[in-house]
Amino acid sequence: MTKKAENKNPNKKNQNSSSHIVSKLIFISAALIGLLSFYIYNIITIPPEVPQFDLNQWWGPYPIDLNRDLSIRPFTIEFTDVIINDLRERLLHRREFTPPLEDAGFTYGFNSNFLTQVLDYWQNKYNFKDREQFLNRYNHFKTNIQGLDIHFVHVKPQVSNHIHVIPLLMLHGWPGSFREFYEMIVKLARPHPSYNFVFELIIPSLPGFGYSEAPVRPGFGPAEMAVVIRNLMRRIGHERYYVHGGDAGHIVGSVMATLFQDEVLGFHTNMPVLMYHPLATAYTLLGSIWPSLIVEKELESRLYPLSQHFQRHLEESGYIHIQATKPDTIGAALTDSPTGLAAYILEKFSTWTNYEYKKAADGKLLMKYSLTHLLDNVMIYWATNSITTSMRLYSEACSKRNLALKLDQIPTNVPTWGIKFKHELIFQPDSLLRLKYKNYLHSTIVEDGGHFAALEMPDLLADDVFEAVDTFMEFHSGKNLKQETQVQPNYETAKTIYEFTVRNINGKDVKLDRYKGHVLVIVNVASQCGLTDTNYEQLNELYERYAISKGLRILAFPCNQFSGQEPGTHREIFNFAKKRNVKFDVFEKVDVNGDNAHPLWKFLKRTQSGTFGDFIKWNFSKFIIDKNGVPVERFGPNVNPIDLEPHLVKYW
Structure with a gap:
């Protein structure tokens, strides 16, 4: 028994030793995994240092011209007879196209049958001199920045002294140009009925695009481009300004909001994305x-x-790989052929506006755009021979050198606002955007529209820019932008509507004293009522007639208390109003009757009682408010908005 017991002891010792070794290995492995996880976590979560750039780096040809002209020089766009005749000759003698496959639409690329119509229009119906005059309707300039002649459109509004003029830098993308913003200029450079400011617009051609010179050596990526544009703003005389951008303009604008946080007052983007953030x-x-x-x-x-x-x-991203690796190869083909250039650019205006458009034989290009407007943009690339240099930006943006900067991982405190169109190429939720944009204030959600929003939906985009900049100014003034319950006045003792605060359709608090000096119509609205069509149409008509000439303002409050005819969310109501091309102000959904009625509506009913009691009877009850903020007349749902005209006249 003793010998057997002694014989077992060595095995037991070996087992204990093996268990001890395994335990050690498990502990060491766990420690290594923990350290590796901590290392990876730090790499991912600790932002990189802000890189330093030479703000005067030379990008022009050597030797440096020390006596170069640094003035801001007027510039005029010209489509010369040489350019026009050469273009028409190339279009006339183009080769016969390969017929498209049956029912292929744009799924194989630009449909050659429709391309023939586009090119015939460009050759025979596109009025070159008329479009030249159109492009020159605003003032153009050039100035030399870091060795490159940079082109920009500069629009200075002429307004009265009580309207503030605010500088706004607008940055286009690829394959766009400064032309994209022309329909927005009209909206942004003149006073908006709801705001006391207007924009001085600076719209450059990005270096290498259009009429701006391209760098002559490698290494000119989005960051270097941002430095040039920042120096352009300083040359013009603006050390602090707001920025709007989309596509490449978003990337460059985001870099500016990262590198120059003391200069960029706010960043508005219609393509809010983080391209490289782990x-x-x-x-x-x-x-x-x-x-x-x-x-x-x-x-x-x-x-x-x-x-x-x-x-x-x-x-849809094959073009990125080509342009990020061999831009000069495809550039050679597009430079030599206006047919190829038009097909390459305009195919993007189809599919990037709505992915489903590729199923149509004409790419549904004319559903949202006119051929004239589309060819304006193509013509800028053709006349300036800039397609190759514009595509090089992709190569620089995707380079190891640029990616190593990790600019998307560097936080910025610049207040930021995004508008997200339904068919934009990339969507990211606000929760991700706030990884970088620490003061990401708001996203406007639109149930329509695509990548080229400035050309497709200029009115909507311009209105969003106004609201964003108004919010940015509140941010800088120190107001609390977090929406908290507002202390409302006692509706029984209030004297004017100016004492009340309401929330607009985007959830932003609005003190009604902003409407001082204006005659108002306040109305409860619904999207699914039998009165909706007539009332929305005529409210718009009233607004368009008198908003500018008489200062009329219309305040619409959605309400779901009448047979559930306003059931939508705030976003759905917002999109409904936009589809109706609503110009007047729309607010968050409220109750107008009962204990939970908004205090403003309790005040309206107290001061202007109805025929059968003060309660609101149905959708589209209307109150007229005079210039002192006092409710003076009330009208039932059966009174059409246009019938208010003789009553409003008394209070102008």
């Missing part, structure tokens, strides 16, 4: 399992399922 990628993947973690339910389809969106991005 946490954003990780959260997006995690959200594919649990979408509600990162995106609102009503917007989930814009991001998930990932497989569906990834397939679309893969299908």
Whole structure:
């Protein structure tokens, strides 16, 4: 027994020793995994240092001209007879196209049958001299920045002294140009009925695009471009300003908001995305399992399922790979052929406006745009021979040198506002955008529109810029932009509507004293009422007649208390109003009757009682408010808005 017991002891010792070794290995492995995880976590979450750039780096040809002209020089766009005749000759002698496949639409690229119509229009119906005059309707200039002649459009509004003029830098993308913003200029450079400021617009051609010179050596990426544009603003005389951008303009604008946080007062973008942020990628993947973690339910389809969106991005991103690797190769073909240039650029205006348009034989290009406007943009690329240099930006943006800067991972405190169009190429929820934009204040959600929003929906985009900049100014004034319950006055003792605060359709608090000196119509509205069509149409008509000439303002309050005829969310109501081309001010949905009625409406009913009691009878009850903020007349739903004219006249 003793010997047997002694014989067992060595095995037991060996087992204990093996267990001890395994325990050590497990402990060491766990420690290594913990350290590796901590290292990876730090890499992902600790932002990189802000890179330093030479703000005077020379990008022109050597030797440096020390006596170069640094003045701001007037510039005129000219489509010379040489350019026009050469273009027409090339279009006339183009080769016969390969016929498209049956029912292929734009799925194989630009449909050659429709391309023939486009080119015939360009050759025979596009009025070159008329479009030249159109492009020159605003003042153009050039000035030399860091060795490059930079072109820009400069629009200075002429307004009265009580209207503030605010500098706004507008940055286009690819394959766009300064031309994209022309329909917005009219809206932005004249007073908006709802705001006491207007914009001085600076719209450059990005270096290498259009009439701005391109760098002559490698290394000119988005950051270097941002430095040039920042120096342009300083040359013009603006050390602090607001920025709007989309596509490449978003990328450059974002870099400016990162590198020059003391100069950029606010950043508005119609393509709010983080292109290279590891946490954003990780959260997006995690959200594919649990979408509600990162995106609102009503917007989930814009991001998930990932497989569906990834397939679309893969299908539509071939141009990126070409332009990021061999831009000069494709550039040679497009430089030599106006046919190729038009097809290459305009195909993007089809599919990027709405992915479904590719199924149509004409790409539905004329559903949102006119051929004249589209060819204006193509003509700028052709006349300036800038397609190759514009595409080089992709090569520089995707270079190891530029990616190593990790600019999307560097936070910025510049207040930021995004507008998200339904068919934009990339969608990211606000939760991800706030990884970089620490003061990301708001996203406007639009159930229409695509990548070229400035050309497709200029009125809507311009209105959003106004509201964003108004919010930016509140941010800088120190007002609390977090929406908290407002202390409302006692409706029984209030004297004017100016004492009340309401919320607009985007959830922003609005003190009604902003309407001092204006005659107002306040009305409760609904989207699904039998009176909706007539009232919305005539309210718009009233506003368009008298907003500028008489200072009329219309305040519309959605209400769902009458047979549930305003059931939508705030976003749905916003989109309904935009589809109706509503110009007047729309606010958040409220109750107008009962204990939960908004205090403003309790005040309106107290001061202007109805025929059968003070309660609101139905949708589209209307109150006229005089210039002192006092309710003076009330009208029932049966009175059409246009019939208010003789009553409003008394209070102008």
